[in-house]
Amino acid sequence: MTAPNTPDVFVVKDCALAAIATGRRAQNLRELRDHLVSIHPGSIYYHFWGGLMHPRFDEPEYNNDFAAWARRALHDARLAERLGVIDPADYTELEALRQELIEVIEERIDEREYQTWARPDQQFHFVRAQTVSFDTGRRIAHPAELATTVPQLSLGSIFYHLIDARRREPLGTDDFRAWLGQFGDTYDELRARLGEVDPYFVNLVELRQKVSELLRGYFGAAA
Amino acid sequence: MSSLLDAYAGVAGADVIRHLRQLAAPLKGARVVHVNSTRVGGGVAEILTDLVPLKRELGLDTRWEVISGGGEFYQCTKGFHNGLQGNRVELPAALLRVYEETNAQNADELGAVLNDADFVFIHDPQPAALLRHFPQRRGKWIWRCHIDASHPHRPVWKYLREFVAGYDASIFSLADFAQPLPHPVYLIPPSINPLTEKNMELDPAEIETVRAHYHLDPARPLMLQVSRFDRFKDPVGVIRAYHLAKSFIPGLQLVLAGGGASDDPEGEAVLAEVQLAAQDDPDAHVLLLPPDAHRTINALQRIADFVLQKSLREGFGLTVTEAMWKGKPVIGGDTGGIRLQVINHHTGFLVSTPEGAALRIRYLLHRHERLLEMGRKAREFVRENYLLTRHLREYLTLMVGLTHGMQDRINLG
Numbered sequence: 001m002t003a004p005n006t007p008d009v010f011v012v013k014d015c016a017l018a019a020i021a022t023g024r025r026a027q028n029l030r031e032l033r034d035h036l037v038s039i040h041p042g043s044i045y046y047h048f049w050g051g052l053m054h055p056r057f058d059e060p061e062y063n064n065d066f067a068a069w070a071r072r073a074l075h076d077a078r079l080a081e082r083l084g085v086i087d088p089a090d091y092t093e094l095e096a097l098r099q100e101l102i103e104v105i106e107e108r109i110d111e112r113e114y115q116t117w118a119r120p121d122q123q124f125h126f127v128r129a130q131t132v133s134f135d136t137g138r139r140i141a142h143p144a145e146l147a148t149t150v151p152q153l154s155l156g157s158i159f160y161h162l163i164d165a166r167r168r169e170p171l172g173t174d175d176f177r178a179w180l181g182q183f184g185d186t187y188d189e190l191r192a193r194l195g196e197v198d199p200y201f202v203n204l205v206e207l208r209q210k211v212s213e214l215l216r217g218y219f220g221a222a223a
Numbered sequence: 224m225s226s227l228l229d230a231y232a233g234v235a236g237a238d239v240i241r242h243l244r245q246l247a248a249p250l251k252g253a254r255v256v257h258v259n260s261t262r263v264g265g266g267v268a269e270i271l272t273d274l275v276p277l278k279r280e281l282g283l284d285t286r287w288e289v290i291s292g293g294g295e296f297y298q299c300t301k302g303f304h305n306g307l308q309g310n311r312v313e314l315p316a317a318l319l320r321v322y323e324e325t326n327a328q329n330a331d332e333l334g335a336v337l338n339d340a341d342f343v344f345i346h347d348p349q350p351a352a353l354l355r356h357f358p359q360r361r362g363k364w365i366w367r368c369h370i371d372a373s374h375p376h377r378p379v380w381k382y383l384r385e386f387v388a389g390y391d392a393s394i395f396s397l398a399d400f401a402q403p404l405p406h407p408v409y410l411i412p413p414s415i416n417p418l419t420e421k422n423m424e425l426d427p428a429e430i431e432t433v434r435a436h437y438h439l440d441p442a443r444p445l446m447l448q449v450s451r452f453d454r455f456k457d458p459v460g461v462i463r464a465y466h467l468a469k470s471f472i473p474g475l476q477l478v479l480a481g482g483g484a485s486d487d488p489e490g491e492a493v494l495a496e497v498q499l500a501a502q503d504d505p506d507a508h509v510l511l512l513p514p515d516a517h518r519t520i521n522a523l524q525r526i527a528d529f530v531l532q533k534s535l536r537e538g539f540g541l542t543v544t545e546a547m548w549k550g551k552p553v554i555g556g557d558t559g560g561i562r563l564q565v566i567n568h569h570t571g572f573l574v575s576t577p578e579g580a581a582l583r584i585r586y587l588l589h590r591h592e593r594l595l596e597m598g599r600k601a602r603e604f605v606r607e608n609y610l611l612t613r614h615l616r617e618y619l620t621l622m623v624g625l626t627h628g629m630q631d632r633i634n635l636g
């Protein structure tokens with residue numbers, strides 16, 4: 001068993017996102033690719049994850065804006081499917097996600113004999129996010145408290161600790177798992193179960209519910 | 224917790240209100256001024272009526288100022304409005320001079336209030352020229368454009384851009400509406416207030432009184448469009464769609480309900496066209512309502528089986544949001560913010576022609592179970608995304624963002 005250091009108290013934070021237009025837009029696939037090469041990484045983040053914090057229909061046909069645009073504006077179902085299956089949770093670095101997007105788009109450009117244009121009023125607008133995070137004043141001293149605290153968290157807190165955390169050190173994990181890791185291997189099973197929750201195909205309400213149920217199940221059984 | 228925020232917690236959830244309080248904490252005491260050109264009529268005035276008291280409750284020292292002008296001033300700003308929406312309008316130099324002089328006069332009157340404010344939100348083009356009269360301003364000035372400026376008539380935008388470029392930031396409702404500007408361009412869709420007379424639950428007896436007052440038959444289907452009498456709202460196209468559908472559904476009734484805003488001199492001419500198109504049909508009701516007829520509009524939206532918003536150009540389309548909040552599917556023009564709200568086959572239908580609207584009218588009236596299901600989805604979609612609390616959160620985020628420069632991530636501790 002790994003000897004645990006004294007774990008920190010978990011600081012519950014909350015966040016809000018502001019959407020900022022970059023002024024860059026694409027009307028066909030080549031333009032989309034050209035912008036993707038150099039667009040601010042915050043814009044790639046926004047178009048994959050921003051929908052969770054901004055107005056979006058809860059049952060979208062595609063979970064990222066690139067796939068939705070390929071289908072609705074370019075009417076390219078094949079490309080939409082390929083873009084739609086990209087899961088940003090698989091990528092610890094936004095640069096790797098950027099490269100994957102460019103790969104998929106370039107492959108499609110090579111396949112097609114002609115270029116499809118979107119209507120002028122259906123261009124792809126690159127938007128980026130500005131994230132403001134703040135301390136809620138709430139603290140969690142022991143992991144068992146997660147079971148009662150998580151169901152009460154705001155959706156901003158859920159986003160911050162379960163999704164935004166993947167962009168912060170340690171990369172690619174959520175804050176709960178990172179914190180539980182401070183207790184040595186005591187909570188390895190719980191961390192593994194949390195790691196199986198896919199945050200990409202649910203909205204934040206559902207994500208909060210899933211994680212709450214998982215925590216209740218774990219700590220209920222342990223008790 | 225104060226009563227207004229308490230009331231919101233009942234609709235949006237206590238966690239949402241707690242979130243707002245924490246986000247507002249670093250802004251406590253900030254002097255905030257909103258400036259527009261009318262206190263009643265139109266979506267901007269309605270949003271400010273709701274937003275300003277909430278900001279105050281969150282501890283921000285918030286004021287709402289209204290600029291005043293004469294007939295020529297409003298004629299000019301109506302031209303701006305139409306021009307930003309893509310209409311080819313020619314604005315004579317004399318009118319532009321009136322616009323600039325009116326802004327100069329209002330700048331004199333608002334002097335210290337605006338100079339000393341920490342945040343000044345200038346709504347739409349009417350007061351946009353105020354900025355140049357405040358070279359010693361100490362706060363951040365933000366231009367809030369509520370109009371679809373995606374394809375403006377270039378001479379109009381070229382003229383207005385000179386005034387707007389100097390702001391610290393601007394806000395557009397959608398990315399599609401935004402124009403390139405040399406400062407951060409924030410994207411914030413508007414919202415509705417679920418607690419106001421326009422959106423609150425009504426007593427069934429009150430609804431029936433409105434129905435009887437306007438001689439609407441409860442046994443027959445009713446479609447409704449609520450909008451100003453403005454060509455971009457295509458009220459004549461609505462009447463055409465209604466006539467096309469009525470040939471298949473003879474009992475169909477139509478209500479076109481609208482008012483005029485005090486800054487819209489074209490309304491009367493459009494109303495006359497509408498009355499002419501509807502004059503021979505006793506089931507087509509054209510209602511000119513006063514700006515404070517909120518409960519009547521609320522009741523009409525609840526009486527209707529479904530709602531139309533067949534705009535050719537639309538800023539955001541708050542009447543769509545209002546109808547959806549009342550559980551009504553919306554047949555909307557495929558334009559602007561309507562696209563953000565009307566999700567085809569889920570919350571309503573997007574259409575491009577009167578014929579398309581007529582087809583969807585017939586569909587909804589023949590598929591009652593689908594109509595009800597779409598109405599339920601529409602209400603939940605609004606609850607999650609378009610209530611005032613979300614709008615307020617984004618304003619607060621912007622204000623925090625502007626005070627911390629343009630960093631991607633701002634950690635308030």
